[in-house]
Amino acid sequence: MAIKTRRVQKTARAERTYRGETEALFLVNELNKRLRTARGTLRETVHALQALSEYQSLPLGEQRLKISRINKVLQQYHARPLLRGDRRRKDGFRLEWQSNEGDDLELLAVLRAVELAQGGRIASLKECSNPDCKRWLFARFAHQRFCSEACKELFHSTDEADKERRRNWARDNYKSRKELELGSRKAIQTERGKGK
Numbered sequence: 103m104a105i106k107t108r109r110v111q112k113t114a115r116a117e118r119t120y121r122g123e124t125e126a127l128f129l130v131n132e133l134n135k136r137l138r139t140a141r142g143t144l145r146e147t148v149h150a151l152q153a154l155s156e157y158q159s160l161p162l163g164e165q166r167l168k169i170s171r172i173n174k175v176l177q178q179y180h181a182r183p184l185l186r187g188d189r190r191r192k193d194g195f196r197l198e199w200q201s202n203e204g205d206d207l208e209l210l211a212v213l214r215a216v217e218l219a220q221g222g223r224i225a226s227l228k229e230c231s232n233p234d235c236k237r238w239l240f241a242r243f244a245h246q247r248f249c250s251e252a253c254k255e256l257f258h259s260t261d262e263a264d265k266e267r268r269r270n271w272a273r274d275n276y277k278s279r280k281e282l283e284l285g286s287r288k289a290i291q292t293e294r295g296k297g298k
């Protein structure tokens with residue numbers, strides 16, 4: 103009797119993704135593309151949505167206020183509904199919004215941001231804590247603050263350099279104060295010497 107052996111197919115281990123991450127990456131990209139532009143509507147939308155945390159536990163008045171604050175930002179977008187054929191869907195088509203001004207990607211990013219807020223993951227969008235960078239990132243863990251290892255290292259090394267500078271300054275300051283004191287004492291002595 104042949105022994106049946108089950109072949110386990112080894113598949114390349116896919117890189118681990120975190121809940122909401124795939125959806126957020128497009129949004130992060132769009133935010134970073136607009137990093138240096140004056141128009142900050144997308145950024146404003148994300149910030150307003152982030153202010154919705156604990157929304158359901160807020161009193162009704164506060165809920166209304168927060169929602170109207172978001173709507174004020176959203177009012178800047180003008181769009182029309184549009185149906186598109188979609189073979190991946192059972193019904194064969196999907197609803198989209200098309201921007202009247204042309205920037206569909208920004209509108210898509212806004213809709214993605216709303217979905218992310220609905221899924222409770224909007225707080226994972228953060229701006230890099232390296233003040234020279236400020237790029238957006240999707241934080242896999244609550245304590246993640248930097249967009250890259252490079253930014254993290256740079257931030258900590260400048261932080262270290264900063265501490266070193268402060269230490270040196272305190273030491274030099276102490277030294278020069280001592281020298282000044284010594285100098286004025288000597289000057290007094292010379293003055294006295296002259297006076298003799």
Ligand SMILES: [Zn+2]
Nearest residue numbers: 230235249253
């Ligand atoms: Zn960074």
